[in-house]
Every structure is written in C-alpha cells, then in structure tokens.
Amino acid sequence: MLKIQEIREIIKLIDQSNIDEFLYEQEGTKIKLKKQGAQTVVSTPVIAAPPVAAQAVAAQATQVPVTEAKVEASAAPKETAKVEDENLHKITSPMVGTFYSSPSPDTAAYVQAGDKVGENSVVCIVEAMKLFNEIEAEVKGEIVEVLADNGQLVEYGQPLFLVKTV
Template identity: 45%
Template sequence: METREIQKLIDFIAQSGLDEVNIETTDLKIKVKRYGSAPAASPTSIPAAVTVAPTTAPPVPTTAVTHSAQTEPTTSADSSSNLITIKSPMIGTFYRASSPDTPAFVSIGDEIKPGKVVCVVEAMKLFNEIESEISGKIVKVLVENATPVEFDQPLFIVEPA
C-alpha cells in the first residue's frame, strides 16, 4: 500500500467518526487510533496515529465504513491581508457544480453566506457538498474543475463582508 493510499484511508476514517480501526492483510497491518474525544462532525482535523507493519497473518475481512460528510470547510486568515481562505476538508476530486450541465455553485464576485454550498468534493464515490462558514465575496477560485485536491488545500479566497 502506498503512502497516498494510507493517507486517503486515514482521512476517510477521520471523517467516519470511528475511534479505532484495525486492518490486516497478507501484506500489511494498519492500526488507526483517534486521540481525544472530539465529536465526529467536528470541522477541525483530528490527529491519528498510524502503525504499518508487514505481517504473514491470513487476511481478516473488513466491514464497510459509512461516511458522514463534513459539510463545513476550514478557514484561515491570510497573513498579508484580510482575505480568508476556504480549504478542502478532505482528499478527493473538486467539482464547481453538481453536474457538468449545471452552472457553478459560486464564481468570482459572488456573495456568499454561511451555509451556502461553494463546491462538491467527491471522495470514494461520495459527493460531499462543501458549505461556507463565512459571509463575503469570492475573490479567487484556486482549483480547476474536476481536479484532485488534498486535505487542507486552499480552494477559494474570500473577502469577508
């Protein structure tokens, strides 16, 4: 398993609300444990410890994990001005609209308010609507439509209202 795949798995588990997950295959053993008692839908990132070790044990069947979408992006103040960055709350594919034939959720110059859907991030075949936590005006869209995004990657720059 590659590092990128492990990171995607960790982020998926962090979004799921589970406190501990153990996965064993013929090639590796992964144990992910969440620290603290943060609620499952918390918009802050939750640190996770990961142990990866080769093993010769037979594969253990894994159960499916349901995914509860984190619907609010994290924001951080830009140090050079009063602009705020809306960041991706997960790894996935960024989409500006709900389908190719519909208009983008937001464009440069659009006014947004808390709860307004600004984009969709598809992760593991689940389409997660990302909502704004702030009021303001979209100044810049930092990601092209249908491109992969990383956890905490800046998506939009907003001038607060």
C-alpha cells in the first residue's frame, strides 16, 4: 500500500510531466491519474484492500481539479511581482487539498494580515483525503497578505501567505 506522501509525490511528478495517464496497481489497490485538458483528475478505486486502508483510499476516490487553483492564483500577477521585489517569504501548500483559514466555521481565522507569527504558529489547515493538516509558518515575522480564500482548492506549492520576516 502506498503512503500518502508517496501518492503526493506521484501526483506532483505526473503534473509536471508530459504523461497524460498513469495507472498503478499493488495488492488489489489501483491508483489512476489522468490529465484531461487543463485539469488533473485523481481517481483511486479500491479492490480488496484492508479495511482501514480502504477507508483512507476511498476517501480520496474523488476527482480533484488541480488547475482550478492555478487559474485563481494567476489572477493576481501584479501581487507576485510585488512579492519578488520585496523578498517576502511565501508559505506554500505542501499538498493538493482544500484551504481552511480557521479550525471550524464558527471560529476566527488562525491569522490575518498584520498578525505576528512564530516558526511554529499554525496559520491554516489544508484538508486532503479527509485529513486536516495544520500548516505552520516556519518563519518568524508578520503576515502581509493571505493569498487563498477559505474553502478554496489549493495545489501543491501554491503560495498561501506572504510573510515579512523579522
């Protein structure tokens, strides 16, 4: 059975390559990755996998439009140029998933523009395969801008926050 990190790496490699379709089978589990035009689709039908692993893989058996986030992120090229000029640190998404700015819908966001953060400060959650992954700032500084909207699909490596380091 593939580990989640291995699946993420495969998705990243397929996304960056010219391969349009990839199929992997091991011990009754199938993973099929297929690019359709400007969209990458992840599909994982489960066949006779162990019960716990089957639940984790079945949770991922949905189509994930990766390039939707690319289109939304590229809508602000001026901001990206500003970031490079000022040498701000970008906090990026470590995986494909859904961005959440707060731990639950009825609570305040972890951080907003102007908030101070430390290296271990949680700045958001990225949900992938029904797992909620807390994303830490990794640097000490001040949040300059939040680049993703709550509930937005984000891709691997997509900038989520700009931080002016101290």
